[in-house]
Amino acid sequence: MGETAPAAPPAAPPAPVLDPAHRGRALLAAAAEVEAGRTRFVDRVRRAHRCGITEAVTQVDGCIDAVVRWAGWADKLDLLLPAAARCPPPVAVLAPEDFLPTARVLCAALAAGARCVVAHDSAAVAALVEVLAAEFPAGAVARTDRDPGTVRGLLGGVALLDARAARAGYDADLRLACAEAGVRVLPPLPEEELLALGDLDLVAGLLTGATRTV
Numbered sequence: 001m002g003e004t005a006p007a008a009p010p011a012a013p014p015a016p017v018l019d020p021a022h023r024g025r026a027l028l029a030a031a032a033e034v035e036a037g038r039t040r041f042v043d044r045v046r047r048a049h050r051c052g053i054t055e056a057v058t059q060v061d062g063c064i065d066a067v068v069r070w071a072g073w074a075d076k077l078d079l080l081l082p083a084a085a086r087c088p089p090p091v092a093v094l095a096p097e098d099f100l101p102t103a104r105v106l107c108a109a110l111a112a113g114a115r116c117v118v119a120h121d122s123a124a125v126a127a128l129v130e131v132l133a134a135e136f137p138a139g140a141v142a143r144t145d146r147d148p149g150t151v152r153g154l155l156g157g158v159a160l161l162d163a164r165a166a167r168a169g170y171d172a173d174l175r176l177a178c179a180e181a182g183v184r185v186l187p188p189l190p191e192e193e194l195l196a197l198g199d200l201d202l203v204a205g206l207l208t209g210a211t212r213t214v
Contacts, residue, residue, distance in 0.1 A: 016088055016113025017140045020075040023111060026135040027071035033131045035064050044124040045099050063103040063128065070107035073199060077112050081204055088114035088207055089159035089184070092151060094174075095120040096165040096194070103128060105162065108203045110141060117154055119146045148174040155181045162206060164189045 034041055046056035091114045095102040102125050109116040129143040144150050151174055161178045166188045175185050186205050
């Protein structure tokens with residue numbers, strides 16, 4: 001009988017996108033770009049999310065603050081979540097409907113060094129992703145339509161589906177397909193619970209085996 005071929009070595013864990021300091025600088029640069037285009041972003045949020053001018057301004061200003069805040073977190077996550085931050089998984093995010101919460105979960109993934117695809121149909125979210133993509137390496141961040149069939153096509157390239165903001169009934173088949181394909185799924189949370197998540201708890205959920213050190 002012939003010799004059994006040796007087993008293939010296990011795949012290396014994914015390397016973080018950039019080092020923490022460079023991730024922080026990339027996020028700060030993106031925040032500056034959003035602020036420079038504030039009027040354009042306000043108009044896109046108003047149109048895409050069908051809200052008044054005051055609400056659109058609040059959403060965009062909150063987005064700028066969130067990007068800056070996550071820039072500050074970028075060089076701290078390796079210390080606070082050391083085991084997980086060394087190998088952040090590629091993530092697909094079923095984003096919240098509103099612009100500001102989407103900016104928060106997207107920047108949380110990028111601050112942790114994860115490659116991220118956000119599923120959202122908003123032109124305002126697309127504009128934010130475009131700004132972020134210009135500051136990060138190719139393939140670090142992208143947007144796709146919030147369509148179960150489209151997202152299902154991403155399964156081969158991601159290790160985690162963040163469905164904490166998903167609508168439980170609408171996305172149920174997609175979450176099941178992900179689980180059956182071996183993709184880890186973060187299940188939907190009640191809206192008030194999702195909004196109450198602190199920054200560290202939000203990002204820890206994205207990282208396999210994350211354990212806070214504080």
